[in-house]
Structures are given as C-alpha cells and as structure tokens.
Amino acid sequence: MGHKFAEIGFTQAVKEVQARLGSRKGYEGMEGGEDFNDRLGVAETAFIQARDSFYMASVSETDWPYIQHRGGPQGFMKVLDDKTIGFADYNGNRQYISTGNFANNDKVSLFFMDYPNKTRLKLLGRVKLADVNDSEMLSQLQDDDYRARVERAFVIQVEAFDWNCPKHITPRYSEAEVEDIVAARLAEAKRLEAKQLEQAESKPVEKAENLGRLSPVTLGEGPLSLVISGIRQLTPEVRAFEFKAAGGGELPLVTAGSHIRVPVLLNDGSLVHRSFSICSNPSRRNFYEIAVLAKRLSSETGQGREHYLHKSASHSIHHNFQIGMVINCDLPSNHFDVHSGTEPAILIAGGVGITVIKPLSQYLKSRGVTLSLHYCGRSIKDMAFRDRLEREFGESISIYPSDDNRRMNLRHVLSRAPKNTIFYICGPQKMLSEMKFMANELGIDSDRIRSEGFGGVVDSSVEDKAFTIDLAKSKLKLKVAADESVLDALLAADIDTPFSCQSGSCKQCAIPVIEGKPDHRDSVLTDIEKEQLQLFCPCVSRSKTQVLTLDL
Known part of the structure; x- marks a missing residue:
C-alpha cells in the first residue's frame, strides 16, 4: 500500500480536494509499493526521546476532537520498540477527558515539536490503557525522579508517522x-x-x-x-x-x-x-x-x-x-511616584507609553488596588503587549485603536472616577497637555496625577534668548546661547552631569535650582518637584531670569 500515513490521512474526500487544487499527482507516488512510515527508525526514536512535551488528540462519542498538551522531563515518552511507544499518567489530572475518549475510541494523533530546530513529527496510533495492576508495563514507563503516584499508562501502537514541513514553525526556546x-x-x-x-x-x-x-x-x-x-x-x-x-x-x-x-x-x-x-x-x-x-x-x-x-x-x-x-x-532608577495606599487607580497609556504603564498596572493589581487601564494607539497591530494585557486585565482594560475610530473620551474617564483616584499617564505631549487641561477644569488636584511623556516639545511662541547659568559647586559661569540648551552648554564645558532622553521626559538630568526663575518645558516633573524641590531639566528648560544658579 505504500506510505501508511497517506493511507490513513488521504481519504476519498481529501483526494478529491487534492485533485481539484492540483496537488494530487505529486502524492500518488506515495501510495504504491511496500508499506513504509509505520515502524520507527533511528531518527524517529531519537527525536521522540529528546522531547519534553507533545500534543495529543482524541475523539469523543460526540465526534468532537479534543487536543491536550502533555509535558514532562526529556524522554518521558518512552520508545519500547519500533511499533510501540508509551508514557505514564500520574494523579492530578481530574477531568480524564483523554482517558475517557480512549476507552471508547482507541485512535490517537500525536504532534512532537522541536521548536529550536523547526522540526515536527506527526504520528497516528491506537491507545491501550494499562492500569496500576500492570506493574511490568508501569515499571517501564514511569520516571524514577518524579514523586507523584502513577494512575495508569498510555501504551500506543504506532500505525503511521510523517515528518512535516518546517516552513512556518516559529523557533521557541526553553530556559535551559x-x-x-x-x-x-x-x-x-x-x-x-x-x-x-x-x-x-x-x-x-x-x-x-x-x-x-x-x-x-x-x-x-x-x-x-x-x-x-x-x-x-x-x-x-x-x-x-x-x-x-x-x-x-x-x-x-x-x-x-x-x-x-x-x-x-x-x-x-x-x-x-x-x-x-x-x-x-x-x-x-x-x-x-x-x-x-x-x-x-x-x-x-x-x-x-x-x-x-x-x-x-x-x-x-x-x-x-x-x-x-x-x-x-547603570543600575536601574525610578522617578515615578507610585502611591502606597489603597486608593483606586486609573492608568492611561498612549503608544509606546505602555512600557511604563504595563508594569505599574501589574504591580498595582498584585497589591489588590482597584484599577482601570486605558490604552490608546494608532491601530491594533501597533499596540505592543495588547493581547497579553487583555488576557491579564480582562474587563479592566479598554483599548482605543484610532484607525478604528475608537477614541478615549478623557473627560468621561476623569469625571466618572472616584474622588480619591490616583491617575497614572504616559504618552505623547498632546495627551499629557490634554490631561493637564482637563484635570484642571474638573478640579482634580495635580498631586493625584503621576505622568511621564516622550517627544518633548519646546514652547516656540516666544523667541528664546541667551542667559547665564551660575554653577555653585563648580564655581563656573556659563553662557547659554539662544539656540542651545543648558545641557549642551554643560557638556561643552566638560561638566559631568547625567542625561538620557534629551526631551524632558525622563528626569535623568534634573538639577536643583538655587536662585533664579526657571522656564520649565519638560513633561515629567510634578508641581511639587518644580516648586518645592526646585528641580529643573536642563535638556529642554530655560531661564526666565538673566542668571540661573544651579546646584552643580
């Protein structure tokens, strides 16, 4: 009969589809000569014994297929001979769907996957269930290093196998x-x-x-x-x-x-x-x-x-x-003020701002904080982590892809929030500006808003002018030209100061102001940081006074 997998898999209906779509002639050669692909060779044996998981399909009395993932230590599926494989089934699985299906229909389909090497082996067989009284069979299949109790063994008579095309296998790797x-x-x-x-x-x-x-x-x-x-x-x-x-x-x-x-x-x-x-x-x-x-x-x-x-x-x-x-x-740092109380939280992310909002949401959820997450993006395909966050947060997350005309009504979100809600927002400047305006209009205290932006912008409504920075610790006075930033002037003078984004959105370069009136143009410092701590971001901010004295 030839290729045993083709004999089983290529039913009359399948052959008719192959003929209609032009692939039938290529498969006809598999159906003649002596039987093959029904006995495991050296390659199949080694491949199966190297696996630490496989997928197993059975069919119920309702004719519905059921697929199950089985995992264990490498080689837990044992090759007993060229026609027989098997594995031990331990206590813990309480649904017994596969076990029940095999009691009625002994046919099984297995998929063995080697993701790193993009290889897969399909196998068809018939299952015999060996109970705890079959001590000889159980002793061959159980794993000595696994302490759970063996309830039964699945012994599979190999009917056919086939090595499958690797084209669309995405490589995946275990931790080891x-x-x-x-x-x-x-x-x-x-x-x-x-x-x-x-x-x-x-x-x-x-x-x-x-x-x-x-x-x-x-x-x-x-x-x-x-x-x-x-x-x-x-x-x-x-x-x-x-x-x-x-x-x-x-x-x-x-x-x-x-x-x-x-x-x-x-x-x-x-x-x-x-x-x-x-x-x-x-x-x-x-x-x-x-x-x-x-x-x-x-x-x-x-x-x-x-x-x-x-x-x-x-x-x-x-x-x-x-x-x-x-x-x-450098060692990680954090300038985001996360509240430690039980107040509810609303988290808003725009685009790549989700990289900040995602871990904040996960942390607040782990503490039992009531939260809602709002995620805005250009399109579904452009929204990183969307699928993972939807699985993790369920009804607590709202998605707004703008190409689908789904836009967040910020006024609605803010006005419906409980009075003690803490707001976290990270996104482009336009989103942060809208948040600041809307919160002010609704009387929301700025201390309840924690924000971080990206793509900092400079207020170009007034022409920038040159000014002087007085560095108290360094005992230097530096001129800052109209077309350069304070940070540029510091670096040009070989002043060792940390910086990163150069857009006023990360606080890495923030410096305390000792005297003078800064012109804040960043998107990250809070009112407390600006007014009480007197912090200043030299990468984008300037001075409203002719001289600005910095603690540097």
Missing part, C-alpha cells in the same frame, strides 16, 4: 536552551574580544561612518553587566529586548516605573546612553525587558533620513543589539 545559547555566545564573545585585543595594535583605525555596521560583543562601562538573552518583535516598529545577568543569578530588585540607562553605539560611531522603561513585571528578578520604538523610514535618500540613521539610538538598538551581546549598564 536559552542559557546554553547565551553561554555559547559569551564564550565566543570572550574569544573574539581576546582576538581583537591581539589585533588592535596592527589594525587600522575604523572610519566612523562604518562603525554602525559593527555589532560589538561588549558595550559600555556601567556597574550592571547584562547579556541580551532574547529579542521579540512586538509590533512592526517596536522590538522587545530581554536582559539577564551576565554572570547568572538574580538581577537587582526594581520597582514599577523603573528605567535603565543603556549604552548605545550610534551609526556615526559615537557612544551614547539612553534610558528605557523596564516593562517586564517588576516582581520578576530573573530578567529585565525593555521595548524600543524605531520608526520605519521610506527607502528614499536624503539628509534627514541619513541624519536619523546616524543619530537615532533606537535605530541602532534595533539593528545592532544581538542575542549574546553584553551591555554594561
């Missing part, structure tokens, strides 16, 4: 497999670094315009050494990067809303640092995750596009960060 990959990459990184050091003296200096094409194995000099252990494409423009401790073990504890300052090699060859929200669940200490937005550009050439490619940290991260790369970062 990731650790092996990272260990191998680290070893290779150390070998390459040693080789590069040996060649450094004889190698000509690399031109700056070519540095962006390199992917250094180690970057930065910060105290926290991290290795890139995973990369995921969340949306067409947002990519997530997972970091683990380069030396193994737990990472420093972070709180919801924390940022991490990451070293980035720009395509023009300069090394800069940028802060990104740690968007993984703050309760997790085995990894951090950041999500980076890099705008897609058209293929058209031009000075604007070339400048972006050379100066965009996000673009450089997307193109140069690779699994196994080590980045030495």
Whole structure:
C-alpha cells in the first residue's frame, strides 16, 4: 500500500480536494509499493526521546476532537520498540477527558515539536490503557525522579508517522536552551574580544561612518553587566529586548516605573546612553525587558533620513543589539511616584507609553488596588503587549485603536472616577497637555496625577534668548546661547552631569535650582518637584531670569 500515513490521512474526500487544487499527482507516488512510515527508525526514536512535551488528540462519542498538551522531563515518552511507544499518567489530572475518549475510541494523533530546530513529527496510533495492576508495563514507563503516584499508562501502537514541513514553525526556546545559547555566545564573545585585543595594535583605525555596521560583543562601562538573552518583535516598529545577568543569578530588585540607562553605539560611531522603561513585571528578578520604538523610514535618500540613521539610538538598538551581546549598564532608577495606599487607580497609556504603564498596572493589581487601564494607539497591530494585557486585565482594560475610530473620551474617564483616584499617564505631549487641561477644569488636584511623556516639545511662541547659568559647586559661569540648551552648554564645558532622553521626559538630568526663575518645558516633573524641590531639566528648560544658579 505504500506510505501508511497517506493511507490513513488521504481519504476519498481529501483526494478529491487534492485533485481539484492540483496537488494530487505529486502524492500518488506515495501510495504504491511496500508499506513504509509505520515502524520507527533511528531518527524517529531519537527525536521522540529528546522531547519534553507533545500534543495529543482524541475523539469523543460526540465526534468532537479534543487536543491536550502533555509535558514532562526529556524522554518521558518512552520508545519500547519500533511499533510501540508509551508514557505514564500520574494523579492530578481530574477531568480524564483523554482517558475517557480512549476507552471508547482507541485512535490517537500525536504532534512532537522541536521548536529550536523547526522540526515536527506527526504520528497516528491506537491507545491501550494499562492500569496500576500492570506493574511490568508501569515499571517501564514511569520516571524514577518524579514523586507523584502513577494512575495508569498510555501504551500506543504506532500505525503511521510523517515528518512535516518546517516552513512556518516559529523557533521557541526553553530556559535551559536559552542559557546554553547565551553561554555559547559569551564564550565566543570572550574569544573574539581576546582576538581583537591581539589585533588592535596592527589594525587600522575604523572610519566612523562604518562603525554602525559593527555589532560589538561588549558595550559600555556601567556597574550592571547584562547579556541580551532574547529579542521579540512586538509590533512592526517596536522590538522587545530581554536582559539577564551576565554572570547568572538574580538581577537587582526594581520597582514599577523603573528605567535603565543603556549604552548605545550610534551609526556615526559615537557612544551614547539612553534610558528605557523596564516593562517586564517588576516582581520578576530573573530578567529585565525593555521595548524600543524605531520608526520605519521610506527607502528614499536624503539628509534627514541619513541624519536619523546616524543619530537615532533606537535605530541602532534595533539593528545592532544581538542575542549574546553584553551591555554594561547603570543600575536601574525610578522617578515615578507610585502611591502606597489603597486608593483606586486609573492608568492611561498612549503608544509606546505602555512600557511604563504595563508594569505599574501589574504591580498595582498584585497589591489588590482597584484599577482601570486605558490604552490608546494608532491601530491594533501597533499596540505592543495588547493581547497579553487583555488576557491579564480582562474587563479592566479598554483599548482605543484610532484607525478604528475608537477614541478615549478623557473627560468621561476623569469625571466618572472616584474622588480619591490616583491617575497614572504616559504618552505623547498632546495627551499629557490634554490631561493637564482637563484635570484642571474638573478640579482634580495635580498631586493625584503621576505622568511621564516622550517627544518633548519646546514652547516656540516666544523667541528664546541667551542667559547665564551660575554653577555653585563648580564655581563656573556659563553662557547659554539662544539656540542651545543648558545641557549642551554643560557638556561643552566638560561638566559631568547625567542625561538620557534629551526631551524632558525622563528626569535623568534634573538639577536643583538655587536662585533664579526657571522656564520649565519638560513633561515629567510634578508641581511639587518644580516648586518645592526646585528641580529643573536642563535638556529642554530655560531661564526666565538673566542668571540661573544651579546646584552643580
């Protein structure tokens, strides 16, 4: 009869569809000659014994198929001979759907998946249930290291199998497999670094315009050494990067809303640092995750596009960060004031602002805080983490994709909130400005609003003028030109001051003002931070007085 899987799977109805769609002739050759693909060979045996999970389908008396995932230690599915496989079934599964189905219909379909190597094996067979009295069979199938009680064994007579096309298998890795990959990459990184050091003296200096094409194995000099252990494409423009401790073990504890300052090699060859929200669940200490937005550009050439490619940290991260790369970062920091009481919370995210709001929501939920989450984006496909958040928060989350004409009514959201609600918002400047205006109109105290923005803007309604900054600790006076920022003036004078976003949205550069009247243009400082703590963001803010004295 030939290929046994084709004999079972290619029913008359299937053959008619194959003929109609033009694939029938290609399969006819499988149906002649001696039987094959009904006895396990060396390849099939090794593949099955290397698996730690599989999918199993049965059929009930209602003719409905039921599929179940089974997992265990590697090799828990045993190959007894070339026609027989089996596994032990332990107590704990109380539904007994597969067991009941096999009592009525012994036919089974199995899928064995090797995700890292994009390989799958389909197997058809007949199941015999061996109960606890069949001690000989149970002794062959049970795992000595598993302490649960064996209730039965599934013994499967192989009828047919088929190796399936790997084209659309997405590679996935277990934690152990990731650790092996990272260990191998680290070893290779150390070998390459040693080789590069040996060649450094004889190698000509690399031109700056070519540095962006390199992917250094180690970057930065910060105290926290991290290795890139995973990369995921969340949306067409947002990519997530997972970091683990380069030396193994737990990472420093972070709180919801924390940022991490990451070293980035720009395509023009300069090394800069940028802060990104740690968007993984703050309760997790085995990894951090950041999500980076890099705008897609058209293929058209031009000075604007070339400048972006050379100066965009996000673009450089997307193109140069690779699994196994080590980045030495600053320790995480947090400037987000998360309330510690039981007051209800409303969290609002616009676009990539979800990277801040997601961990805040998860943290507040873990504390039992009543909350509602509002997420705005251009379209469903552009909204990172949407599916995960919908599963996690259910009816507590509202999604607003603007391309579907679903827009958040901010007035409605704010006016219906209980009087003691704490508001968290992160999004573009327009959203933050609307929030500030609406809250003021509704009489909501600014102390109840915690915000963070991106894409800082400068008030261009008045022409900027030059002024002087007086650095109290450094005993220096610096001129700030009309067309430069305070931060630019500080860096030009070799003043060592931290900074990151350069858009007034992260607080990394905030400096206390001692004297003078600042012109605040950031989107992140609260009224208390501005008025009582006298903080000032030199990356975007300016001075309303001729001299501004800073505690620097």
